[in-house]
Amino acid sequence: MTHPSPQAATLGGGCFWCLEAVFELVDGVQTVRSGYAGGDVPNPDYRTVCTGRTGHAEVVQVQFDPTVIPYPELLGIFFATHDPTTLNRQGADAGSQYRSIILYHDDTQREDATALIADLDRQHIWASPIVTEVAPFEVFYPAEAEHAGYYRRHRDQPYCRAVIDPKVATFRQRFAHRLRPAGASPAPPPR
Numbered sequence: 001m002t003h004p005s006p007q008a009a010t011l012g013g014g015c016f017w018c019l020e021a022v023f024e025l026v027d028g029v030q031t032v033r034s035g036y037a038g039g040d041v042p043n044p045d046y047r048t049v050c051t052g053r054t055g056h057a058e059v060v061q062v063q064f065d066p067t068v069i070p071y072p073e074l075l076g077i078f079f080a081t082h083d084p085t086t087l088n089r090q091g092a093d094a095g096s097q098y099r100s101i102i103l104y105h106d107d108t109q110r111e112d113a114t115a116l117i118a119d120l121d122r123q124h125i126w127a128s129p130i131v132t133e134v135a136p137f138e139v140f141y142p143a144e145a146e147h148a149g150y151y152r153r154h155r156d157q158p159y160c161r162a163v164i165d166p167k168v169a170t171f172r173q174r175f176a177h178r179l180r181p182a183g184a185s186p187a188p189p190p191r
Contacts, residue, residue: 006063010061011075011103012057013082013101014058015090017147017150018090018151018164019034023060026064026175030065033140034142035142036143037140038059038138059103079116084117084126084130084132100131101132113134
């Protein structure tokens with residue numbers, strides 16, 4: 001019996017710590033890695049990305065088993081756990097590095113993303129239209145080691161309690177059927 005190869009999804013929805021914390025809980029997600037994508041400066045680091053002048057967004061790259069969690073369902077989780085209607089902003093985090101972005105890896109991902117955005121806009125879930133950028137994936141630059149597993153390591157910090165905890169709670173409430181089994185965790189991303 002052959003198993004399908006893992007697929008990659010590259011998503012930005014504000015601070016990468018938030019998305020990493022959510023996607024680490026999803027059954028079928030094999031690895032989650034924070035980093036930078038969508039810009040035009042090679043090998044950016046956190047400090048330069050935070051200037052907003054590199055063009056990069058803070059993103060997570062998710063490796064997932066599509067037989068366990070299909071890509072459109074990953075996107076559903078993505079849209080439910082950030083605000084896709086604010087341009088270059090998530091809460092108090094402002095700048096193009098915090099934009100909502102889907103970097104598609106193939107035409108099927110592009111089609112799934114644009115169809116879901118159109119459907120969500122038709123449903124008027126948010127008062128404003130979705131401004132999530134949909135662009136081709138080009139290159140992913142891993143974030144510095146101190147960003148990996150940030151929420152797991154710093155849950156008592158005010159930012160984690162005020163910003164990330166509510167996103168994790170939303171995931172747990174709305175997607176309980178997609179929650180990773182107790183005791184299971186994704187493999188740590190390669191460094």
